[in-house]
Amino acid sequence: MQAQVITIGDEILIGQIIDSNSAWIGEQLNLQGIKIKNILSISDDRDAIIHALETACKEVDLILITGGLGPTKDDITKFAIADFLQDTMVYDQPTFDRITLLFEKFGRKTTDAHKAQCFMPSKAKLLINKMGTAPGMLFEYDDTIIVSMPGVPYEMKYLMTKEVLPLLCAKGSQIHIKHKTIRTAGEGESRIAKQIEDIVEDFPDFLKIAYLPSLGTVRLRISGEHKNVELLESTIEQFREKLVHRLGDLVFGYDKDLLQDAILKLAILKSQKVATAESCTGGMIASRLTSVSGSSSYFKGSVIAYSNEVKHNLLKVKSETIENHGAVSENTVIEMVAGALKLLKVDVAVAVSGIAGPTGGTKDKPVGTIWIAVGNEKETKSYRLNLSKDRQKNIEYTTHAAMNMLRKFLMRL
Amino acid sequence: MQAQVITIGDEILIGQIIDSNSAWIGEQLNLQGIKIKNILSISDDRDAIIHALETACKEVDLILITGGLGPTKDDITKFAIADFLQDTMVYDQPTFDRITLLFEKFGRKTTDAHKAQCFMPSKAKLLINKMGTAPGMLFEYDDTIIVSMPGVPYEMKYLMTKEVLPLLCAKGSQIHIKHKTIRTAGEGESRIAKQIEDIVEDFPDFLKIAYLPSLGTVRLRISGEHKNVELLESTIEQFREKLVHRLGDLVFGYDKDLLQDAILKLAILKSQKVATAESCTGGMIASRLTSVSGSSSYFKGSVIAYSNEVKHNLLKVKSETIENHGAVSENTVIEMVAGALKLLKVDVAVAVSGIAGPTGGTKDKPVGTIWIAVGNEKETKSYRLNLSKDRQKNIEYTTHAAMNMLRKFLMRL
Numbered sequence: 001m002q003a004q005v006i007t008i009g010d011e012i013l014i015g016q017i018i019d020s021n022s023a024w025i026g027e028q029l030n031l032q033g034i035k036i037k038n039i040l041s042i043s044d045d046r047d048a049i050i051h052a053l054e055t056a057c058k059e060v061d062l063i064l065i066t067g068g069l070g071p072t073k074d075d076i077t078k079f080a081i082a083d084f085l086q087d088t089m090v091y092d093q094p095t096f097d098r099i100t101l102l103f104e105k106f107g108r109k110t111t112d113a114h115k116a117q118c119f120m121p122s123k124a125k126l127l128i129n130k131m132g133t134a135p136g137m138l139f140e141y142d143d144t145i146i147v148s149m150p151g152v153p154y155e156m157k158y159l160m161t162k163e164v165l166p167l168l169c170a171k172g173s174q175i176h177i178k179h180k181t182i183r184t185a186g187e188g189e190s191r192i193a194k195q196i197e198d199i200v201e202d203f204p205d206f207l208k209i210a211y212l213p214s215l216g217t218v219r220l221r222i223s224g225e226h227k228n229v230e231l232l233e234s235t236i237e238q239f240r241e242k243l244v245h246r247l248g249d250l251v252f253g254y255d256k257d258l259l260q261d262a263i264l265k266l267a268i269l270k271s272q273k274v275a276t277a278e279s280c281t282g283g284m285i286a287s288r289l290t291s292v293s294g295s296s297s298y299f300k301g302s303v304i305a306y307s308n309e310v311k312h313n314l315l316k317v318k319s320e321t322i323e324n325h326g327a328v329s330e331n332t333v334i335e336m337v338a339g340a341l342k343l344l345k346v347d348v349a350v351a352v353s354g355i356a357g358p359t360g361g362t363k364d365k366p367v368g369t370i371w372i373a374v375g376n377e378k379e380t381k382s383y384r385l386n387l388s389k390d391r392q393k394n395i396e397y398t399t400h401a402a403m404n405m406l407r408k409f410l411m412r413l
Numbered sequence: 414m415q416a417q418v419i420t421i422g423d424e425i426l427i428g429q430i431i432d433s434n435s436a437w438i439g440e441q442l443n444l445q446g447i448k449i450k451n452i453l454s455i456s457d458d459r460d461a462i463i464h465a466l467e468t469a470c471k472e473v474d475l476i477l478i479t480g481g482l483g484p485t486k487d488d489i490t491k492f493a494i495a496d497f498l499q500d501t502m503v504y505d506q507p508t509f510d511r512i513t514l515l516f517e518k519f520g521r522k523t524t525d526a527h528k529a530q531c532f533m534p535s536k537a538k539l540l541i542n543k544m545g546t547a548p549g550m551l552f553e554y555d556d557t558i559i560v561s562m563p564g565v566p567y568e569m570k571y572l573m574t575k576e577v578l579p580l581l582c583a584k585g586s587q588i589h590i591k592h593k594t595i596r597t598a599g600e601g602e603s604r605i606a607k608q609i610e611d612i613v614e615d616f617p618d619f620l621k622i623a624y625l626p627s628l629g630t631v632r633l634r635i636s637g638e639h640k641n642v643e644l645l646e647s648t649i650e651q652f653r654e655k656l657v658h659r660l661g662d663l664v665f666g667y668d669k670d671l672l673q674d675a676i677l678k679l680a681i682l683k684s685q686k687v688a689t690a691e692s693c694t695g696g697m698i699a700s701r702l703t704s705v706s707g708s709s710s711y712f713k714g715s716v717i718a719y720s721n722e723v724k725h726n727l728l729k730v731k732s733e734t735i736e737n738h739g740a741v742s743e744n745t746v747i748e749m750v751a752g753a754l755k756l757l758k759v760d761v762a763v764a765v766s767g768i769a770g771p772t773g774g775t776k777d778k779p780v781g782t783i784w785i786a787v788g789n790e791k792e793t794k795s796y797r798l799n800l801s802k803d804r805q806k807n808i809e810y811t812t813h814a815a816m817n818m819l820r821k822f823l824m825r826l
Contacts, residue, residue, distance in 0.1 A: 011625050013449040014592065015440025016634065018433045022454070027428025036426040038461070039454035041435070044623075048451070071603050073613075074623045111607045133603070152626060154806070179427065190484050190546070194524045200486075210457075210487045212424050213565060221429065276696075276717075282703025283689075283696030286717045290695025293771055293804055295719075301727075302717035304689075304699045310714035310757060314727075344723060358706055391706055393567070 001168075003029055004060045005039045006052050008067035008077050009151060012041045021066045021156055028160060032168055033177050034062065044068050049080035057144045062168070067151030069134040071113040077148055078137065082121040085141060089119040092126065099133045124148075127163040131155040136163060176229040180236050181212075182220040182243055183257055184250040185404045189213045192220070192247070199242050207235060215393070216400040252407060259403040260292045266410040267298035272347040272376075274406070276302040277315055277340035279327065279353040280370065284399045300346050305336065311353075315339030328353050328365055330382050333373035337380050348413075350374045350406045352398055357391045368394055372402045374409045381409065414581075415473045416442055418452045419465055421480035421490050422564060425454045434479045434569055441573060445581055446590050447475065457481050462493035470557045475581070480564030482547040484526040490561055491550065495534040498554060502532040505539065505548075512546045537561075540576040544568040549576060589642040593649050594625075595633040595656055596670055597663040598817045602626045605633070605660070612655050620648060628806070629813040665820060672816040673705045679823040680711035680761075685789075687819070688757035689715040690728055690749040692740065692766040693783060697812045713759050718749065724766075728752030741766050741778055743795050746786035750793050761826075763787045763819045765811055770804045781807055785815045787822045794822065 005022045012019050022039040029036055037060055042048045044067070056063045068077030082089060096110075096118040103110050117133060120126060127136030132150055136159040139146040147164055149156045184192065189211045193200075200209050206226045212219040222239055226232040244251050252262040267274055276285045286302040289295055305311040308327050312319060317335040325331045336351035354370030361367035368387035373380050385401060387394045418435045425432050435452045442449055450473055455461045457480070469476045481490030495502060509523075509531040516523050530546060533539060540549030545563055549572040552559040560577055562569045597605065602624045606613075613622050619639045625632040635652055639645040657664050665675040680687055689698045699715040702708055718724040721740050725732060730748040738744045749764035767783030774780035781800035786793050798814060800807045 009623075010636070011623060011634065012436065013439050013452060014443040015436040015438065016592075016594070016632070017625065017627070018431060018436040019452075020431045023425065023428040023431040025428065026426050030427040037456075038465075039426060039432075041452035043450075052451075070624065070626075072606050072622075072624045074621065108604075111603055113603055113606060154803075181429070190524055190526055191521075193485050193526060208487065209485075210422075210424060211483065211485045212430065213483075214430070219429070221424065223423070278696075281700070282708075282712075283691075283699030283715060283717065286696030286719075287694070287700045290717075290719060291805065291808065293769075295695075299695075300720040301723035302696055302715070302719075304696065304703075304715035304717065306699075306703060306709055306715075307713040313758075314714075314756070343727070345726075356706075390567075392704065395704065 001034045001062060002037045002060045003034050003062040003064060004037055004056045006056065006063060006065045007041045008049060008065060009044050013043055021151065021153055024157065025064055025160065028165060030177065032165065033175065034168065044074055044076055046076060046080045049077065050084045053084045057141060061144055063144060063146045065148040066156050069148065069150045071117045071133065078121055081148060085123055085139060087121040087123045090122045092118050092120045095135055127159050129155055129159055131158040175225055175227060176232055177225050178232050178236055180222045180240050181255050182240065182251055183217060183253045184247060185217045185252050185259065187250050189218050192218055196243055196246055199246060203239065204235060207239065215397055249408065249411065259407060260288050263289060263403060263407050263410065264292050264295055264298065266407060270410055270413050272298065272410060272413065273300050274298055275300050275340045275344035275346040275349045277336040277349060277351040278302060278304050279306060280356040281352050281395055281399050282306060284395055285350065285402055288399060288403065300344050303340060303343065311336065314343060326365065328355055328369055328371060330371055333371040334380050334382055337373045337375040348376045348409065350402050352402050354398060356394045357389050370398050372405055374405045414447045414475060415450045416447050416475040416477060417450055417469045417473045419476060419478045420454045421457050421462060421478060423456050426456055434564065434566055437570065438477055438573065441578060443590060445578065446588065447581065457487055457489055459489060459493045462490065463497045466497045470554060474557055476557060476559045478561040479569050482561065482563045484530045484546065491534055494561060498536055498552060500534040500536045503535045505531050505533045508548055540572050542568055542572055544571040588638055588640060589645055590638050591645050591649055593635045593653050594668050595653065595664055596630060596666045597660060598630045598665050598672065600663050602631050605631055609656055609659055612652065612659060616652065617648060620652065628810050662821065662824065672820060673701050676702060676816060676820050676823065677705050677708055677711065679820060683823055683826045685711065685761050685823060685826065686713050686759040687711055688713050688753045688759040688762045690753035690762060690764040691715060691717050692719060693769040694765050694808055694812050695719060697808055698763065698815055701812060701816065713757050716753060716756065724749065727756060741768055741782055741784060743784055746784040747793050747795055750786045750788040761789045761822065763815050765815050767811060769807045770802050783811050785818055787818045
């Protein structure tokens with residue numbers, strides 16, 4: 001079974017929103033062994049929608065459409081699908097009843113726009129959407145299934161999970177597709193490729209590797225397709241083991257694992273309580289660490305010391321240190337670590353101070369100068385980064401680097 | 414001029430990464446008055462790339478390709494383009510010299526993979542990429558311009574900004590496209606649409622409105638196309654004014670403005686220093702507030718009190734309060750505000766405490782129960798949210814709601 005995802009909306013084409021729905025849909029279909037041939041984003045324009053449907057119906061067995069089902073005038077998806085299928089619109093009372101009920105729960109009344117929203121193509125099998133007002137729709141056209149869903153991510157995800165995937169699951173597929181992703185931090189794509197070249201050359205024909213770099217990390221995705229699922233899985237596992245052995249502590253996890261997952265596991269394993277003391281990252285390290293369920297078992301808190309006053313009053317960074325070395329200095333971050341260990345009563349603390357930019361640099365310390373320190377009672381390691389002028393990128397990269405330092409520090413305890 | 418964006422890479426189709434490049438490219442082209450017909454994501458497969466190029470060349474004047482230019486074996490874009498154009502590959506010494514230089518700066522040596530990377534289609538005009546190893550390429554084929562760029566976002570952005578856009582700018586366009594987006598927080602799409610219905614009905618034919626909802630906010634985008642740019646701009650401005658007047662304090666900004674921008678402006682205008690005391694948001698509020706350049710002028714810092722110990726020791730939340738009412742309670746967040754005002758010596762503080770989930774709920778306080786408070790010396794306002802079981806969504810929405818409360822609090826000072 002091959003599929004196409006079509007996202008509808010000018011807001012995607014003019015870059016006002018980033019299409020994250022397609023990625024999620026792609027991932028879900030892939031897990032079902034359904035191959036996504038392509039993802040297409042088009043304008044909320046009748047002719048564009050009809051043209052896309054005509055083309056897709058010739059190429060794939062399944063079309064998943066998101067967007068353009070809302071109550072407002074720019075929402076034309078269902079009318080365009082009806083035109084494509086030469087269908088007519090009929091009023092659906094149950095949909096209106098559900099909207100009324102949903103609104104009553106919030107103490108609100110429906111508007112005329114909601115009534116107008118209840119006209120549906122007669123050929124649609126309606127998919128109940130408990131997360132919003134617009135139901136999903138499923139059509140069968142020749143050999144192609146067409147599904148239309150709202151563009152609001154949690155509504156689309158609800159419909160996919162509760163309605164669409166169970167339906168598709170039943171249809172199945174003969175070829176098995178499997179992936180395993182190894183996540184690394186601290187080394188670039190080319191150098192990693194070089195380091196594992198001989199192992200990759202031994203890959204059988206049905207396996208391939210992809211290198212997916214992003215800020216500070218490279219993911220290595222091993223992918224395979226085979227009729228024999230046991231053979232496929234054991235071969236992937238065998239090469240995963242070889243690659244991980246070769247790459248050592250560059251590897252911090254698999255598949256969806258993030259640095260915060262690796263840190264959570266390590267902190268629990270080593271019984272370490274952790275805190276952060278952040279200046280230029282403004283809480284992003286703490287926010288990342290606590291994004292994972294279970295983080296309260298090791299993470300106690302942070303001081304975001306955005307002003308020097310807070311660095312001095314709370315974290316006890318000496319005034320002389322700030323005067324003589326500056327707030328962005330090795331001495332300052334080392335004292336921030338010591339202050340956080342004491343104030344927040346933890347075993348390990350990580351501290352950062354830097355000039356995120358785009359302004360605030362000097363000749364000695366240009367924008368992008370960042371100091372990071374990680375330490376405990378016994379020792380503190382510090383590191384200087386020389387980054388760019390891009391504020392957001394500097395904050396992101398510093399957060400990543402500080403977390404990777406924390407991970408390595410915990411590993412060695 | 415009409416354009417298509419093609420992103421290449423299985424990682425997009427299987428949802429391993431979200432395609433944010435296309436959104437950025439779409440935005441840039443739109444500002445140049447170039448209409449994006451569609452955005453297509455395909456597999457890193459020779460035939461898929463050639464098929465996409467064949468189709469696109471018939472439909473658009475400009476094709477912008479990202480991805481598949483790296484040094485590894487899954488990077489086949491330039492070979493597929495060469496096949497499509499019936500071109501041959503030639504070795505480019507200047508590219509290799511640039512890679513060598515780049516690596517020397519970091520004290521590293523090139524590998525054979527870098528040498529192999531320097532074979533380029535002979536028909537390509539190479540676009541120098543100072544951010545990475547793979548140059549961009551520009552081809553002219555019949556009446557269509559084909560541009561191929563790396564998929565790494567900052568490399569692509571560098572090439573677009575320095576090379577591609579200046580070239581396209583010269584070619585120009587006769588029809589002007591303009592947008593103005595009004596950003597609102599605190600009310601849903603249907604209700605806003607109802608509230609401004611009569612104003613939207615008065616829109617001239619060349620203007621349209623789109624409602625773009627996301628967690629807690631709705632953006633209203635007024636778009637227009639006209640040959641007369643002055644008329645277009647003044648008409649958009651006239652309707653913008655009417656809409657904003659009607660919507661009152663729901664409006665917090667325009668276009669790219671985020672809540673943190675609105676808060677920065679208000680805090681400076683009202684000379685207020687601000688701090689946060691965060692439990693379940695784990696630093697995300699502070700991180701958002703400090704993501705904006707200039708935030709150090711009003712934001713002094715935070716205490717992330719993830720454990721009750723930190724709530725009590727640093728923020729002076731009474732033990733009785735936590736025992737009698739729980740850490741997630743109105744009393745606790747009100748005391749957290751008072752503690753933060755004193756400890757961090759600020760004028761206004763915002764505090765949150767809640768059960769982000771997915772576990773940790775009780776019958777009285779299910780997962781998703783969140784308390785927020787904002788206050789100063791004189792008064793503190795508090796608010797309870799009843800959210801979902803989804804940890805990430807709860808943290809995001811709480812951050813948004815707390816920031817919107819802070820904005821409204823500052824407005825009324």
